Amino acid sequence: MFGKNNTSLRPVSIIGVGETKMGKLPDRTLRDLITQAGTTAMQDAGIEADQIESLFMGNFNSGYLCNQNHMGALASEVLGLGTTPTIRVEGACASGSLALRQGMIAVASGLCDIVLVGGVEKMTHRSTEEVTTAVASAADSVLEFGVGATFPAIFAQLANRYMYEYGNCREAMALCAIQNHAHALLNPDAQLHKAITLENVLNGFPIADPLTIFDCSLVTDGAAFVVLAATEVAASLGKPARHIKIKGSGHAGDSLTVASKKSLTTMAATVDAAQQAFRASKLSPADISLVELHDCFTITQLITMEDLGFFEKGTGAQAILDGKTTRNGKIPVNVSGGLKAKGHPIGATGLSQIYELVTQLRGEAGERQLSTVNFGLAHNLGGTAATCVVTILGRE
Amino acid sequence: MMNGTIYSYTIVRSAAEEFKDQTPYIIAVIEQDSGSRVLSMLSGYKEGMQIRIGDQVKLDQQHNTYQLIS
Numbered sequence: 001m002f003g004k005n006n007t008s009l010r011p012v013s014i015i016g017v018g019e020t021k022m023g024k025l026p027d028r029t030l031r032d033l034i035t036q037a038g039t040t041a042m043q044d045a046g047i048e049a050d051q052i053e054s055l056f057m058g059n060f061n062s063g064y065l066c067n068q069n070h071m072g073a074l075a076s077e078v079l080g081l082g083t084t085p086t087i088r089v090e091g092a093c094a095s096g097s098l099a100l101r102q103g104m105i106a107v108a109s110g111l112c113d114i115v116l117v118g119g120v121e122k123m124t125h126r127s128t129e130e131v132t133t134a135v136a137s138a139a140d141s142v143l144e145f146g147v148g149a150t151f152p153a154i155f156a157q158l159a160n161r162y163m164y165e166y167g168n169c170r171e172a173m174a175l176c177a178i179q180n181h182a183h184a185l186l187n188p189d190a191q192l193h194k195a196i197t198l199e200n201v202l203n204g205f206p207i208a209d210p211l212t213i214f215d216c217s218l219v220t221d222g223a224a225f226v227v228l229a230a231t232e233v234a235a236s237l238g239k240p241a242r243h244i245k246i247k248g249s250g251h252a253g254d255s256l257t258v259a260s261k262k263s264l265t266t267m268a269a270t271v272d273a274a275q276q277a278f279r280a281s282k283l284s285p286a287d288i289s290l291v292e293l294h295d296c297f298t299i300t301q302l303i304t305m306e307d308l309g310f311f312e313k314g315t316g317a318q319a320i321l322d323g324k325t326t327r328n329g330k331i332p333v334n335v336s337g338g339l340k341a342k343g344h345p346i347g348a349t350g351l352s353q354i355y356e357l358v359t360q361l362r363g364e365a366g367e368r369q370l371s372t373v374n375f376g377l378a379h380n381l382g383g384t385a386a387t388c389v390v391t392i393l394g395r396e
Numbered sequence: 397m398m399n400g401t402i403y404s405y406t407i408v409r410s411a412a413e414e415f416k417d418q419t420p421y422i423i424a425v426i427e428q429d430s431g432s433r434v435l436s437m438l439s440g441y442k443e444g445m446q447i448r449i450g451d452q453v454k455l456d457q458q459h460n461t462y463q464l465i466s
Contacts, residue, residue, distance in 0.1 A: 086399065129413040146459075148408065148415040149439045153423045156406035161425075164404070164449045206409040208423075259433040260426050264404055 002108070002249040002280045008107040011013040013095060013234040013243045014393065016045025016227035019355045022343030024124040025221040030068060031078050033120050033223035037348075038079045041116070041225035046238030049079060051111040055086040058119035059347035061134045067123050071347075075118055090347075094382030095110030095119060096224065097350025097389035100250050103228050113233045117317040119348035120223040131219050135346075138383040140257045152216055152297065154258045154384050159299040166313070169314035170210055172317035174201035175213050177340050180295060180328050180356065184337025186368035189219050191343035201298075211284035215270035215298040224351035226358070236323075238345060244358045247375065248392040250276025256386045264353035268308040268384035274379070276308070277390040283375060285309040288392070290360055290370055292353035293336045293379040301325075304379055305333065308390070327370065334358070335368055350380035350389060357393045400462065402451045405438070419431040426453055426462050440464040 002009070018035050018040025042049065059071040068074065072086030078341055089099040096119030123131055136145040139154065152223075177196065180251040184190035196214060204212030234243050252272035255261060262268065278284060285308065293308070295301040306316045312329055321324065323335040336342045338358040339349060356378035359365045375394040382386065405424035408415075415421070422438035439456055440463045441447070453462040 129416075132412045143436055145412070146413065147423070147435060148418070148421060149423045149435060150408065150410070150412055152410070153406050154407045157423070160406060160449065161404035161407070207409040210407060213407075247457055257435065259435040294412040 002023045002276065010110060011231035012228055012246045013231045014226050014246065014358055015229045015234050015238050015243050015353070016041045017225070017243055017355045017358045018044055019189060019224040019352055020222050020347060021170065021189050022220050022222040022352065022354045026125060026228065028118055028143060030062065030066060030074065030122050032220065033122065033129050034075045034078045034118065037223035038075065038116065038118055039186040041227050045227035047083055047114065047207060052081055052116045053082055054103070054106055054115045055081060056099040056103040056115065056117045057086060057088050058087055058095035058199070058350065060090060060092060060095050060121055061346070064134045064137070065126055065194045065339070067354065073118065076175070080240060091387040092154050092382030093294065093346050094350060094380045094387040094389050095345070095347040096352070097354070097378065097380035098251070099305055099326065099389060100351060100354060101190045101249060101389055102390065104246060104249060107228050107230050114227065114229045116225065118223065118225040119351040121345040121347040122221045123219050123345070124221050143257055144261070145302065150208065151209040152177065153209050155297040156211045158264045158303065159210055159245060161381060162299060165265050169302060169317035172302055172320040173215060175371065176295060176298040176322050177201050178300040179340040180334050180340040183327055183368070184341030187337050187342055190337040190341055191220055192341045207262050211297060217296045217339035218341070220345040220349050222343060222345035222386055224348045224355050226354055243361050244361050244393050244395060246391065248277035248281025248330040249279070252388050256383060256387050258384050259308055262383070265303060266313065267303060267307050267388070269385050269388035270304055270379065270381070273388040273390040274308045277377070277392045281392045285393060288331065288375050289373045290299050290335060290357070291333045291377045291379065292338070292356050292380040293333060294337060295334060295340050296344065296381065300381070301333065308377070327368070332370060335370060348379070352379040354391065354393070355379060361393060361395050362393060398409060398428050398430065399454045400426040402447070402449050402453060403427040403433055404449060405447055407441070408409065408439045422463070438462050438464055
């Protein structure tokens with residue numbers, strides 16, 4: 001499943017999931033978002049609060065955005081977890097899947113049988129400048145934000161370098177946004193239900209050349225939760241036919257700043273985390289039925305598909321133009337709508353991706369259900385790909 | 397003086413509060429002659445100027461930023 005010595009670790013199953021609608025939700029508090037997603041996940045798992053042995057809570061920056069830290073304790077109170085131990089997990093935009101990874105380690109190690117993992121973020125009540133400042137704290141506050149860089153400015157430089165090394169990919173980048181918006185039309189939890197065109201993207205409000213507003217992910221309020229259990233324990237819990245197994249997990253890091261990266265067109269943390277997850281699951285990219293990946297910007301979707309091993313480096317743009325990543329394509333990407341259209345509630349995003357994979361693997365995705373789903377892969381990045389978690393799920 | 401070349405760049409048009417008066421401005425990864433890279437604002441940009449990866453830049457020691465060589 002993961003790690004160097006699989007034999008001493010217990011297999012882990014996801015036995016319940018829950019999420020809120022993603023979006024601009026001015027009337028909803030952190031407590032309210034946690035209550036809905038957390039309660040839904042526990043009900044879905046068929047367990048009571050007193051069965052949960054630990055809570056791992058992903059949250060990026062409610063300290064700044066909402067003047068609310070200590071998110072583990074807040075969620076515990078809301079969900080009635082009593083003296084259950086809690087911890088908040090933070091790794092920028094990868095906070096949610098880092099929480100999942102920590103919960104998985106607790107179960108696999110034998111420390112716990114059943115744990116709750118959650119993620120939450122509330123962002124839309126703040127001004128654009130305040131959100132930009134909050135998000136920028138995931139970069140270097142002196143060497144990057146301090147000289148005038150923003151996150152779009154950093155990823156725009158990845159795009160320009162990619163075009164220098166591999167040729168023009170502007171239309172393929174735009175197509176990532178167009179596809180994700182089209183996919184979100186079928187997802188009731190998505191923030192935006194609006195089709196966009198190539199002209200919309202190319203002529204959108206300019207942010208940092210070549211990125212326009214339509215190349216950037218959304219500012220979102222939302223929460224997502226999952227319940228994990230040791231697979232051997234899960235057999236007696238809830239509805240085992242709906243349980244989904246964690247087949248592989250990888251977690252890798254890289255240097256924080258863009259100037260210190262060896263390459264701007266290959267994200268070393270993605271490559272490393274993906275290799276870990278594929279090795280652990282004994283699967284290869286050809287086995288994967290769908291991918292939920294971290295499209296913080298359109299260029300990230302293109303680079304990530306190459307780094308995960310789905311396309312050779314330098315060929316991703318053509319593959320996207322050929323339609324290989326649409327929901328009807330060879331390897332559907334972000335059928336939920338992704339960060340671009342489902343939304344990017346930072347601390348919850350990694351778990352929102354897991355929610356989509358589990359829903360698709362169970363065959364419960366309604367209108368957006370894919371026909372053949374055996375294994376799903378989630379890819380969640382923090383900062384300038386300085387943290388990466390890759391998770392592979394399957395029914396068996 | 398430590399000169400360098402542009403490794404990558406962007407023209408920032410939407411900035412954070414403390415930099416928004418300076419838009420549009422260039423942020424670039426500079427590959428210094430020493431081989432190490434650094435992120436810097438590039439002074440001397442005027443709308444419509446052609447910027448290319450590989451262009452040479454020089455250090456403006458007074459402002460501790462790099463500037464375009466026109």
